Amino acid sequence: MTAQDVLSIIMGAGVGIGIAFWIAASILEKRNNVGDSHGETYLYSNDVMVTDKEKLQDALHPKLKEYIQRVEPEAPKYPTAPNSKEQVKRTGQIK
Amino acid sequence: MATLCKNCNHALVFEPALGKLYCAYCGSQFAAEDVESDSKKYRENERVLTRDEVFGDDETYEEFLESYVYTCSECGGEISIHGTEVSTTCIYCGNPNVVFSRVAKEMTPDYIIPFSVTREQALRYVQQMISKSVLLPKELKALNVNDIKGIYLPYWVVNANHEEAAVVQVRGGSAVSKYTYHGRKGYMTIKNFPLDGCRMLSDESSTCLEPFDLSAMRKFDEDYLLGFYSNSSDITYEEMYLATERRAKEIYESTIKKEFGKNAERICAESHQTAILNDYKYAMFPVWFITYRCEGKPNTILINGQTGKIVGAVPWNKKAFKWITIISGIVLGVVLTLLLRGIVSALGAPETGKDSASSITGQFILGFGSLFGMLFATVASIKMAKVKKLLQLTQSDKMFHFVKKRQG
Incomplete structure (x- = not known):
């Protein structure tokens, strides 16, 4: 057996097992892909309004940090609850 | 705690196929909104238990499923309610029971989507x-x-x-x-x-x-x-x-x-x-x-x-999956080997002494073939990881006990 034969056998076996694995995994995935999708974006959100677009130089540019600087919220994060560990109540019952 | 049929006084259940309350004894049907019950008035002034009162301050509360015992209004049997359950079925007479104190005014839902799949x-x-x-x-x-x-x-x-x-x-x-x-x-x-x-x-x-x-x-x-x-x-x-x-x-x-x-x-x-x-x-x-x-x-x-x-x-049967993949892989491998051998010998490997351009092409094809095999295996691994994750959710002990602890 020549080196050429050995290389071909190794190659062939590798590709063959790779393809067989891919076929088997695809079949399993197809049979079990129920329940994968979540609610679509359009069901929950109004259109995303983009207020600013900018092309930045690179990932390490200082301007990138400026760009994503946090905006102070106008409203508190938790709706009227003084204690975030408190159990959620119906809004009609919050005093 | 059961809502009774006004025609025959047996317990009503909500029937998804009809979208109404149904009496299995006399066949009467009622819209849920049309049925009045004295029991519902009890909840108006009831105080709902807080989470700490139900589970305590201990963070390991999930391990200790305390029961609250009520009485079935149909047969007088004991109904055991765990944690934050609100409605259940009496194990003695099979009648449905809603624990109205648990749906006290404070925690009454605003809305409900009734079952439509039977x-x-x-x-x-x-x-x-x-x-x-x-x-x-x-x-x-x-x-x-x-x-x-x-x-x-x-x-x-x-x-x-x-x-x-x-x-x-x-x-x-x-x-x-x-x-x-x-x-x-x-x-x-x-x-x-x-x-x-x-x-x-x-x-x-x-x-x-x-x-x-x-x-x-x-x-x-x-x-x-x-x-x-x-x-x-x-x-x-x-x-x-x-x-x-x-x-x-x-x-x-x-x-x-x-x-x-x-x-x-x-x-x-x-x-x-x-x-x-x-x-x-x-x-x-x-x-x-x-x-x-x-x-x-x-x-x-x-x-x-x-x-x-x-x-x-x-x-899925993991052993069968493994053996079928290996055997079909070997068979496919044999076919590909014969194919590749023909291509490689036509183009030439280093030993045949053919010109260097052909030998480089041959090596390129071998290298490309290896990458091809690895790519298939990588994509397959990603698919398997996705399926295994879904199986892990399906086989969650926590979710199983969430369902099984209920009586009936």
Whole structure:
């Protein structure tokens, strides 16, 4: 057996097992892909309004940090609850 | 605690196929909104138990499922309610019971989506899913799935404002850098976003049940719970906020990435603020839970009780999967070897002494073939990881006990 034969056998076996694995995994995935999708974006959100677009130089540019600087919220994060560990109540019952 | 038929005084149950309360004894049907019951008035002045009162301050409360014992109004038998359960079935007479103190005014849901998928339909969907699966374990082939419970899960329907500044890394730059970076600032409002209010059920499982058609929500009436189990909400404000924030971020970032199509690699930096508005609503949504054991492991399949969407994976015979993959791989390998051998010898390997250009081409083909095989194996591994993750959710002990601890 020549080196050429050995290389071909190794190659062939590798590709063959790779393809067989891919076929088997695809079949399993197809049979079990129920329940994968979540609610679509359009069901929950109004259109995303983009207020600013900018092309930045690179990932390490200082301007990138400026760009994503946090905006102070106008409203508190938790709706009227003084204690975030408190159990959620119906809004009609919050005093 | 059972709502009785005004014609024959037997307990009524909600029948999904009819969308009404149904008396199995005399066949009478009533719309839930039309049925008045003295029991409902009891809840008006009842104080609901807080989470700490139900579970205590101990963080390990999940391990200690305390029961509260009530009396069935039909037969006087003991009804055992665990944790935050609100309705159940009497194990002695089989009649449905709603614990009205648990739906006291403070925690009465605003809305409910009644079951529209019947028990028989749900079981049929699961049997069909199992019968279509490949490489089933022997145990599952003979299994007759019939352990099913309809449970109303608590959901919070929230509106929220989300503001975010994000930087998208996009493929396809210049010779200097293969990426470009694009900043996008913006805001959006999320409306009618359903959040699971039950801590025992994982967020991943509950989000897979979506979407629910919220236009079918009706004003809450306890009578819809008859014949089904249900839980009240036990999540905190922090949990509600974190779940909303996570989903809002997902929606915003996936929307801005769409502008760049498949070239959008990832969000490499971002800053955001999410604020839940004060008009969130409390609702109950229907889910069928089907449980069975396979190879000693618990399995729970969820079915959206409104749309029939199934969430869950079916176990497979791992030994058979391994051997079939290896044997078919070897057979395919033999065929490819013969093919490649012909190509390689025509183009020449180093030993044949042919010119160097042909030998390089031969080596290139061998190298490319190896990459090809590795690529298939990599894609297959990603698919298998996805299926295994879904199977892990399906075989969650926590979810199994969430269903099985209920009586009836």
